[in-house]
Amino acid sequence: MNTVEIKNLTKKFGSTVAIDNLSLNIEKGKITGLIGADGAGKTTLLRTIIGLLFPNDGEINVLGFNPATEKDKLLEGYTKDGIMHLPLGYMPQKFGLYEDLTVIENLKLYADLKGVAHDFDRMLEFTTLAPFQDRLAGALSGGMKQKLGLACTLLGNPEFLLLDEPSVGVDPISRRDLMKMVREMISPETTVLWSTAYLDEAHSFDTAVVIDRGKIIFNGSPHDLAPTPQEFENKVIDLMGGYNKEESLIAKNYDYKAPNVELTVEADNLEKRYGNFYAVKNNTFKIKKGEIFGLLGPNGAGKSTSFKMMCGLARPTSGTARIMGIDIKKNPERARANLGYMAQKFSLYGSLTVRENLDFFALAYGISILKKEEKVNEVIDVFGLKEYENTKAEELPLGLKQRLSMAAALIHNPPVLFLDEPTSGVDVLTRRDFWNHITSLAKKGVTIMVTTHFMDEAEYCDRISLFYKGETIAVGTPTELKQQAGANDMETTFINLIKESERGKS
Numbered sequence: 001m002n003t004v005e006i007k008n009l010t011k012k013f014g015s016t017v018a019i020d021n022l023s024l025n026i027e028k029g030k031i032t033g034l035i036g037a038d039g040a041g042k043t044t045l046l047r048t049i050i051g052l053l054f055p056n057d058g059e060i061n062v063l064g065f066n067p068a069t070e071k072d073k074l075l076e077g078y079t080k081d082g083i084m085h086l087p088l089g090y091m092p093q094k095f096g097l098y099e100d101l102t103v104i105e106n107l108k109l110y111a112d113l114k115g116v117a118h119d120f121d122r123m124l125e126f127t128t129l130a131p132f133q134d135r136l137a138g139a140l141s142g143g144m145k146q147k148l149g150l151a152c153t154l155l156g157n158p159e160f161l162l163l164d165e166p167s168v169g170v171d172p173i174s175r176r177d178l179m180k181m182v183r184e185m186i187s188p189e190t191t192v193l194w195s196t197a198y199l200d201e202a203h204s205f206d207t208a209v210v211i212d213r214g215k216i217i218f219n220g221s222p223h224d225l226a227p228t229p230q231e232f233e234n235k236v237i238d239l240m241g242g243y244n245k246e247e248s249l250i251a252k253n254y255d256y257k258a259p260n261v262e263l264t265v266e267a268d269n270l271e272k273r274y275g276n277f278y279a280v281k282n283n284t285f286k287i288k289k290g291e292i293f294g295l296l297g298p299n300g301a302g303k304s305t306s307f308k309m310m311c312g313l314a315r316p317t318s319g320t321a322r323i324m325g326i327d328i329k330k331n332p333e334r335a336r337a338n339l340g341y342m343a344q345k346f347s348l349y350g351s352l353t354v355r356e357n358l359d360f361f362a363l364a365y366g367i368s369i370l371k372k373e374e375k376v377n378e379v380i381d382v383f384g385l386k387e388y389e390n391t392k393a394e395e396l397p398l399g400l401k402q403r404l405s406m407a408a409a410l411i412h413n414p415p416v417l418f419l420d421e422p423t424s425g426v427d428v429l430t431r432r433d434f435w436n437h438i439t440s441l442a443k444k445g446v447t448i449m450v451t452t453h454f455m456d457e458a459e460y461c462d463r464i465s466l467f468y469k470g471e472t473i474a475v476g477t478p479t480e481l482k483q484q485a486g487a488n489d490m491e492t493t494f495i496n497l498i499k500e501s502e503r504g505k506s
């Protein structure tokens with residue numbers, strides 16, 4: 001039985017063909033993974049399936065209805081075995097939480113809106129959000145928001161669950177939780193369509209569908225394509241046309257004044273408190289010129305808060321940071337001039353086009369008018385933004401937003417780069433591209449502080465600081481940390497060290 005049947009579907013936006021004569025069946029009771037390059041058409045496909053977008057051509061049938069003309073049928077709840085069910089549960093990429101309501105208020109409000117009753121305690125336990133149930137949703141870390149969004153989507157026991165990259169920005173432990181949450185909270189008849197950039201995740205699903213430029217290039221069992229997650233990733237990369245292994249042009253053309261200090265970034269007893277809660281607790285670390293320093297840690301560990309304090313966007317409760325020896329508290333502007341910061345949350349101008357945003361940042365960072373155009377053209381080219389240069393930033397697919405943010409962060413060639421989850425929501429090819437730029441820049445002497453939830457990426461760091469509950473619980477090279485944790489890979493290292501710290505506290 002199929003939950004979805006699609007025949008020769010085409011969806012265009014102006015002259016852009018987002019879905020190109022695509023045919024696909026999605027089997028009932030199975031988890032199907034949707035994979036594809038940034039802008040490949042994943043979100044468009046999901047939105048067409050639930051009737052948010054209307055196709056230009058082709059047929060589409062969802063749970064026996066045509067979502068374009070019978071959408072109301074797909075929204076009507078019904079009772080089965082005494083349990084209220086909704087036909088659809090859709091979690092968009094940016095789930096609309098009420099930021100000025102608390103965690104529990106969001107859950108209750110969504111349950112009311114959907115007209116369903118639910119066991120909130122179980123939801124809170126599953127999401128590990130119970131201790132934070134009275135915190136405003138707006139004050140949650142990125143990953144905590146994703147968990148709450150998923151919990152709200154699961155309310156009403158949907159028959160067909162559509163998740164648009166739910167694990168973006170979710171830490172490795174919580175990603176397992178999300179998967180568990182979905183697998184345990186749905187019934188065996190529930191169909192799931194799960195879009196993801198994590199290929200290890202997709203490898204664990206029943207079916208994987210890879211789309212490229214609106215067409216399906218693979219549809220089948222991930223295990224048939226490759227036995228291990230790593231092999232699966234490589235195969236998918238090949239299918240998608242391979243990635244750029246050449247020298248990073250960004251690094252090649254990066255002309256900057258090499259720092260004359262050895263320690264370029266220092267956090268000095270840095271602390272941030274909200275009421276009685278310590279988001280960051282007495283944190284000290286030093287980063288050397290040309291080092292790639294990774295901040296790893298579960299959601300809510302205090303990574304973004306550290307970034308924000310260290311670039312002068314949040315005032316530390318106590319302690320300070322120095323960038324190239326300049327105190328961020330005493331001389332915020334001078335310190336910041338040495339920095340390129342890519343925030344976790346998209347922070348560019350949504351209503352400006354890609355080119356206008358880059359023009360703006362080039363000028364704001366003091367690049368001369370004469371050089372501006374050359375510089376902007378260069379980053380547009382290197383980050384593959386040419387075909388989107390006149391698109392408004394807010395209309396970009398997530399992965400392209402990330403490319404634009406990265407481009408804006410380094411357009412003025414600063415000696416220090418702060419990258420807060422640069423690869424979250426980015427496709428597998430672009431992730432490798434990003435790291436090619438990052439490692440090449442570091443070789444040129446640029447200092448990089450970076451966070452990631454992709455444990456394979458942690459291996460590219462020279463040193464890692466593992467953060468947990470606002471504190472550093474381990475620092476060292478990837479090899480040292482693995483030894484300390486008695487593990488062979490970073491994911492196990494991460495999990496073991498967190499568990500160990502947890503045991504030490506109790």
Ligand SMILES: Nc1ncnc2c1ncn2[C@@H]1O[C@H](COP(=O)(O)OP(=O)(O)OP(=O)(O)O)[C@@H](O)[C@H]1O
Pocket residue numbers: 135139140141142143144169171274277278279297298299300301302303304305306344
């Ligand atoms: N304004 C605020 N009021 C209360 N708590 C806050 C506020 N801002 C952040 N926090 C809390 O501080 C903690 C650290 O958040 P932070 O965003 O630094 O985490 P993170 O390590 O970046 O997590 P993620 O991996 O999810 O991005 C979280 O528990 C968060 O809810």
Ligand SMILES: [Mg+2]
Pocket residue numbers: 141142303304305344420
């Ligand atoms: Mg963060």
